[in-house]
Amino acid sequence: MKSKTIRRWSFIHTWTSLICTAFLLMLALTGLPLIFHHEIDHLLGDAPQVKQLPAGTPTLDLQQLVLAAQAHRPGEVMQYFGWDDDEPNAVLTIMAPTADTEPNSSHTFMLDARTGEAIDVPSANGGIMMVMLRLHVDMFAGLPGKLLLAFMGILFVLAIISGSVLYLPFMRRHDFATVRTDKSRRLRWLDLHNLIGVVTLTWALVVGVTGVISASADLIIAAWRAETLSAMIEPYRDAPPLTHLAPASDLLHIAAKAAPDMQPDFIAFPGTRFSSEHHYSVFMKGNTHLTSHLLTPVLIDASNLEVTAVAGRPWYMDAMGMSQPLHFGDYGGMPMKVLWAALDLLTIVVLGSGLYLWWVRRRAAKESAR
Template sequence: MKAKQWFNLHAWAGLFVGVLLLVTCVSGTLATLSHEIEYLSDAKFRAIYSHSPTNFAAIEQTIAARYPGSQIIHVLRHKQAYLATEVSLKHNDAFLFVYLDGATGKWLGEGPWLRVSRFLRNWHMNLSLGWTGKLLVTSLAILLLLLVITSPLVYRQWWRYFFKKPSSLSLKNRSNWADWHKLLGLWSYWFIVVMALTGLWYLVEHGLQTAKVPHYVAPPAALKNMPQQSGRPISLGDVVNHAEAAFPSLQVRGVRYPSNVSKAIEVQGDNNDILLRLRANKVYLQPVTGSVLGVQKGQDLTLLHRIKDTADPLHFGNFAGLETKLIWAVFGALMSFICGAGLVMNWLRVKRKQPSLLKWFGVSGVALSALLIYSLAITWFSIQQRTVPAELIAPVL
């Protein structure tokens, strides 16, 4: 292909679903720092003693004293210890988020399922449109790969633009927008490649899930023949003690009680692995006796399983402290600007031949914008409430 043909392909790829790509970049950037946005918005999201170990027994005692008759669904202490520990609670047959200081168990506040982090995650993940929305969003990875491949072919001797001073930005001057588009695109190229590859995995994963092809570690065989025990499920503190005895190097950050008697308690944590999400390391426990049914270690994962547990931390930069999340957010903002600049450049390029902005945007652009507005409304209303399990195998506090 000639340079002109590569340019036309590059321009088409950027315009065809440019609005959707822009919205996905913006929502993803905000989602990266969504918990930090909550942290700044309300004191209940802020831990007090961020450098101390998690006191799960104290957390359970606080919940029992403040919410008698409730049951714990899930406990999570974030990787960023400055964030409050979250407890998902079944209280009066309704869902409730409770926020506590992980080190002391001190109550910090409560809230519903609807919150900034949940809203942004749902909208970014699938526009709250289920299977179709997930397909739309993940398919953008193909577009990104197309842009990544064509960019060096469009801009010959592209390396010369790394330190070229761009012109002052003018809303009506296409060449000025092009200068910034090239400069920021070059410096963000590595990030765009990461987003394209992780997005491509999400697309593959969506296909595997749709086809019901197993692609993750199977639960331990002991779960299939788990002995059913009557009695009170073990306490949160005992859960953690049993898990740490079975997996001494596990730094427990999450506990999930099962929704029926055929499932196990899952204890999740870190094990000094690099680029693995929380569920990569876990211990399965029998809910009543606390007997160990299985141990999964991130270091033992196969390549396919490791890719699955690496995609999220790499996509959102949530694999270290605040520093990596800020780096991801900055480059996410640059990527959003690049998308927006590409749309402006395309409009300015065809403005003389097609002076109508609406005609340039086209039927597909209008339809896509309407879809995005609809998805915003659906996201808002769909996460107003969350149902709780009818049966929960957890202690009644």
């Protein structure tokens, strides 16, 4: 590789790394507990506790759960119902003063599906894990924070690619994984920095790319609303406002007939950003571990419960759905979480050693200039 090309790649690697390192250290440190958020919630006592009832206790229908939720938080409106495979007897419930209230201002709790009893979810309403999540997702800055982190993720991907290009000439002169222990401390750390960077290369690219996609979620959802959802609700463009909502009791049965061989993931009530002013949106997911993150919306007229549309998924919504669990290692149970945590720690070492190497080189250049 020509020296001019090397200098160009070195410049890209140095400055992309320096600009994004502080943000990446924050993301790596906050991401580590988020990998084990279920386990930490249980350890801190923040996990919702569902009562033990006799097997076969019947569950309430959805309209009864709606009434129970409204009794728990009078004056607020329903936004979402959601289901978790790990807790089949509970329904995740999100309410807010208005249907279009932004997510960070909504209130999340669970309803016992058999009794309608409300169960607090501290970790979703300001607990320590929510603080970690907000720092990791948007730094408490909303959309500007997300876009800033997306930009930092792009710089991170460029730093990985440029670092790989720079490591190729070194590998031609030395055996793979060579660490020159007989050289100076700076060279030893340089070799370790390069070695760990290569070992974590694929993982870092996956986490970097999925992080950029996840940080762009608001833009992706806005595009979906402007294209797919807008086309689905076109016949209702000039429809008068709803004066009443049909009971939600049969929504799951109706959606199951419209999307067979799928199961419900969540329901968006009328007026929320995943629905329209005139529809219940039931998002159905696949039955396999892979397709369980790919959602198909079934739009149901909220006045008469007729199915008005079953939409295909645009590729960018599939990319978002696959990226978010992959980003946190949620695909393979505890072994994958442990692997993700180990690679996260190694990435922290890479970031820290990169700062050290830049500082040492900068100090040496100053001394040489004197």
